[in-house]
Amino acid sequence: MLDYDFMRTAFAASGVVALVAGAVGYFLVLRGQTFAGHALAHVGFTGATGAVLLGAAPLWGLVVATLAAGIGMGAAGERLAQRDVAIGLVLALALGLGLLFLHFYTAFATQATALLFGNVLAVDSETLRTLLALGAVSLAALAVIARPLLFASLQPELAEARGVSPRLYGVAFLALVALATAGCAQIVGVLLVFALMVGPAATAQRLTGGVGSGVALSAALALAEAWLGLALAYYTDWPTSFWITALSAAVYLFAHIRVGA
Amino acid sequence: MSAIILRDVRLALGGRVVLDRVSLDIPAGAFVGVLGPNGAGKTTLLRAVLGLVPPRQGTLRVLGQPPSRGNAAIGYMPQARGLLATLPLRGWDFVAGAVNGHRLGLPVLGKLERAEVDRVLDLVGAGALARRPLTDLSGGERQRLLLAQALIGRPRLLLLDEPLISLDPHHQHGVVDLVKSVQRELGVTVLFSAHELNPLLGALDLVLYLGGGQAALGTVEEVITGPVLSRLYGAPIDVVRLGGRIFVMSGGHDMEHDAHRHDVAEAGHDHA
Ligand SMILES: Nc1ncnc2c1ncn2[C@@H]1O[C@H](COP(=O)(O)OP(=O)(O)OP(=O)(O)O)[C@@H](O)[C@H]1O
Ligand SMILES: [Mg+2]
Numbered sequence: 001m002l003d004y005d006f007m008r009t010a011f012a013a014s015g016v017v018a019l020v021a022g023a024v025g026y027f028l029v030l031r032g033q034t035f036a037g038h039a040l041a042h043v044g045f046t047g048a049t050g051a052v053l054l055g056a057a058p059l060w061g062l063v064v065a066t067l068a069a070g071i072g073m074g075a076a077g078e079r080l081a082q083r084d085v086a087i088g089l090v091l092a093l094a095l096g097l098g099l100l101f102l103h104f105y106t107a108f109a110t111q112a113t114a115l116l117f118g119n120v121l122a123v124d125s126e127t128l129r130t131l132l133a134l135g136a137v138s139l140a141a142l143a144v145i146a147r148p149l150l151f152a153s154l155q156p157e158l159a160e161a162r163g164v165s166p167r168l169y170g171v172a173f174l175a176l177v178a179l180a181t182a183g184c185a186q187i188v189g190v191l192l193v194f195a196l197m198v199g200p201a202a203t204a205q206r207l208t209g210g211v212g213s214g215v216a217l218s219a220a221l222a223l224a225e226a227w228l229g230l231a232l233a234y235y236t237d238w239p240t241s242f243w244i245t246a247l248s249a250a251v252y253l254f255a256h257i258r259v260g261a
Numbered sequence: 262m263s264a265i266i267l268r269d270v271r272l273a274l275g276g277r278v279v280l281d282r283v284s285l286d287i288p289a290g291a292f293v294g295v296l297g298p299n300g301a302g303k304t305t306l307l308r309a310v311l312g313l314v315p316p317r318q319g320t321l322r323v324l325g326q327p328p329s330r331g332n333a334a335i336g337y338m339p340q341a342r343g344l345l346a347t348l349p350l351r352g353w354d355f356v357a358g359a360v361n362g363h364r365l366g367l368p369v370l371g372k373l374e375r376a377e378v379d380r381v382l383d384l385v386g387a388g389a390l391a392r393r394p395l396t397d398l399s400g401g402e403r404q405r406l407l408l409a410q411a412l413i414g415r416p417r418l419l420l421l422d423e424p425l426i427s428l429d430p431h432h433q434h435g436v437v438d439l440v441k442s443v444q445r446e447l448g449v450t451v452l453f454s455a456h457e458l459n460p461l462l463g464a465l466d467l468v469l470y471l472g473g474g475q476a477a478l479g480t481v482e483e484v485i486t487g488p489v490l491s492r493l494y495g496a497p498i499d500v501v502r503l504g505g506r507i508f509v510m511s512g513g514h515d516m517e518h519d520a521h522r523h524d525v526a527e528a529g530h531d532h533a
């Protein structure tokens with residue numbers, strides 16, 4: 001399986017994306033902002049289709065659109081970032097616009113499927129380099145802000161009194177979520193970003209009550225699910241995104257049954 | 262020495278004046294019950310002391326200094342939110358999240374920082390509690406952890422915003438006794454906001470009663486009287502003493518108890 005170039009690229013790409021998604025996703029779930037993450041992915045769809053229309057790489061459209069939306073949502077305040085109706089409307093509008101952009105583009109069906117459901121086997125070496133760079137930047141940024149971010153997430157009023165601005169870290173964090181989302185969209189597609197961003201994190205929080213152990217477990221689970229999904233896809237010839245979502249859901253369910261008992 | 266001094270202070274939020282022309286001195290080492298109906302400005306006053314709500318007028322001094330954000334000499338327990346009960350964390354990790362939480366970097370605690378977490382947990386007798394997940398704790402047990410968190414960094418002034426919210430009378434007394442014993446042991450000044458006076462009666466040195474944009478500070482005998490409270494509520498108030506308990510009544514209604522009931526409904530809402 002690893003004799004093939006495209007498989008090695010796929011393993012590397014999904015590996016780095018999964019690590020970022022697992023770590024960032026831990027804080028996303030902790031902060032109760034999973035729906036905001038979902039909406040960012042949809043905005044990414046608009047960005048990607050817009051980029052395709054302009055003849056640019058979809059990944060850059062994804063990055064630019066999610067970053068802009070993430071920072072905008074963060075600046076609008078914690079409250080908006082958790083407000084379902086506003087987010088839901090943005091989400092629907094974003095998908096609709098993306099559809100319009102695709103309408104003007106000729107190779108409609110393949111592009112749409114790849115963006116919506118991912119196509120990790122089609123990642124080329126240039127995209128891989130971009131993903132590696134984005135991943136390194138995201139993880140480094142998270143490592144720098146993790147401590148005040150955790151404080152502001154757990155105790156916003158106390159953090160504010162201690163001179164930590166929950167607003168500032170809210171914006172910085174959603175920018176990170178935007179980068180992680182753009183990466184995930186390359187692997188599992190915008191519709192299935194939950195599988196890597198939320199599934200492993202929610203499972204980890206179910207299994208451990210520690211912060212350090214939670215982040216580590218979340219990243220490890222995401223990595224394992226992504227790689228195992230890729231291997232299963234190779235042997236079954238079923239889509240990778242299906243296997244990753246199936247593993248993510250199964251592991252979450254298993255953790256629930258085990259701990260819930 | 263005074264822990265907090267207000268001179269002709271006006272506090273406002275948006276366009277709304279919450280406290281106006283308030284002057285008072287809170288002596289160091291006192292246990293002060295901050296009372297008043299919903300919206301009277303208890304939280305706003307505490308946030309002003311923290312430097313989060315700058316006075317529109319007048320001067321405010323906290324431990325001899327103008328208020329400033331990030332003052333490590335102040336411990337703060339924010340008004341409880343339902344969120345705490347749903348956090349997927351062990352108590353220890355929750356309390357630890359506030360230790361040097363303003364520093365950049367990974368949230369990995371050094372040896373001294375871990376010792377600080379254990380110290381504050383021991384102070385409130387929550388060493389064993391802290392090993393359990395927050396979701397498994399009772400409201401009173403979670404308040405214990407919040408109090409521990411407020412004690413991080415050895416503050417000289419403790420601001421506790423409604424620690425008794427949604428606790429039954431038995432647990433209310435447990436929390437009040439705990440705060441009182443911590444206050445005695447550490448010699449700190451405590452501002453303890455609450456809706457009801459009675460649970461605090463045994464612990465209080467002074468009452469700070471807020472209402473109608475005004476404030477009255479003094480002993481229970483000085484402040485909890487018909488004339489003073491009538492001025493604050495802007496309506497005729499009767500104070501009824503019954504078997505060691507005090508009831509603040511307006512036209513036959515128990516004001517504090519009504520406010521408290523309203524609050525329990527709110528807290529229940531949060532959990533849903
Ligand atoms: N952002 C705001 N803009 C304008 N007014 C506000 C704002 N936030 C709060 N207020 C008002 O300020 C007043 C004081 O609120 P505060 O929270 O200090 O009262 P409180 O005594 O703590 O009440 P509670 O018992 O309900 O906690 C309230 O009437 C409230 O409606
Ligand atoms: Mg309040």
